Amino acid sequence: MASVPSPAASAPATASSKYRFVAEYPINASARLLFPYLSTAGSLAQWFCDDVRLTPDHLFNFIWDGEDHYATVTNYRLNRTVRFVFLGRDRQPLRDPNYIDFAIETSELTEEQYLRVTDYSEETDVVELRELWDGLVQTLRELIGG
Numbered sequence: 001m002a003s004v005p006s007p008a009a010s011a012p013a014t015a016s017s018k019y020r021f022v023a024e025y026p027i028n029a030s031a032r033l034l035f036p037y038l039s040t041a042g043s044l045a046q047w048f049c050d051d052v053r054l055t056p057d058h059l060f061n062f063i064w065d066g067e068d069h070y071a072t073v074t075n076y077r078l079n080r081t082v083r084f085v086f087l088g089r090d091r092q093p094l095r096d097p098n099y100i101d102f103a104i105e106t107s108e109l110t111e112e113q114y115l116r117v118t119d120y121s122e123e124t125d126v127v128e129l130r131e132l133w134d135g136l137v138q139t140l141r142e143l144i145g146g
Contacts, residue, residue: 021119025137029144031079031104038102039082047139
């Protein structure tokens, strides 16, 4: 599956060939304004991928380059965090699935908002990942004015 990668890489997440990438971006917008862009199909389609459709059985169908990638939401806290766990081609859970996690955090010192992106996938080219996520988040900022 072609996962959307993230900019900063950490150590391998497991003994498999998957890696956990994490990046934080300052966002000048309230959590209430930002969260729908991270958690709803129509808003995700504006900045994250080519299209996103919600299936009748409540799966998210992320479309990149004409290919369907189905995911389920496994972690959801309104205005805080959402995690999309990707399913196999048969739309069934995988043993070690790829996932994308978006979390909105506020600095206690500065009270600034941050978007933390965690991407767990097979992607390993850190330079390409950084450029991709920087571009995606820039598009998101332009949409929300933050």
